Amino acid sequence: MRVPRLEVDTGSLAEYRCLRFRGAMVLMTLPETHDALVAALADRPRALVLDLREVTDVDPAAMGLLLRARDRLRQEGGELLLLVGSRADRPLGPAVMLQVAGLDHVLRLFTDDESLLRDYAPALSSAG
Structure with a gap:
């Protein structure tokens, strides 16, 4: 049996802190x-x-941790943003796993850097 x-x-994407898994x-x-999440939060x-x-598998325990991180950020007035890639590029990737679990309706998912910066950045500008 292979050990996962x-x-x-840790890095950044534009002005946002970014953790790459x-x-x-x-x-x-x-x-x-x-x-990693505790340090970033x-x-x-x-x-x-x-x-x-580049995540190969996301199980329910990890999904629960993502939801707790989202909740903690929201309590502080922040947002959790997930770059998950395209469903077409990775049929069994995180985008599909999170969708199957119904989390695509409660987490902010983006396919690539450009869509995140385009669709999220204006919300930050207008909120300030």
Whole structure:
């Protein structure tokens, strides 16, 4: 049996803090996901981007963690934004997994950097 792995890199996308995940977001890698989110949320960002385009699997435990991160950001007046890629490019990728779980209606999903910057940035400008 292969042990799932997850790598997390911290960076930015335009002016937003961004965590880039590679590998499996599953119960066995939950500590890595949790630690990265806690560190990013400590700064109380107005928006936190999670790039999941290189994630191979998202299980219910990881989905629950994403929802808790969204809730915490909202309590602070922030937003959780997920880059999930295209359903066509990755038929079993995070976009499909989150849609099947019904989370595409409660999480802000974007296919690429350009759509996130185009569709989210104006909301920030008008809110200020």
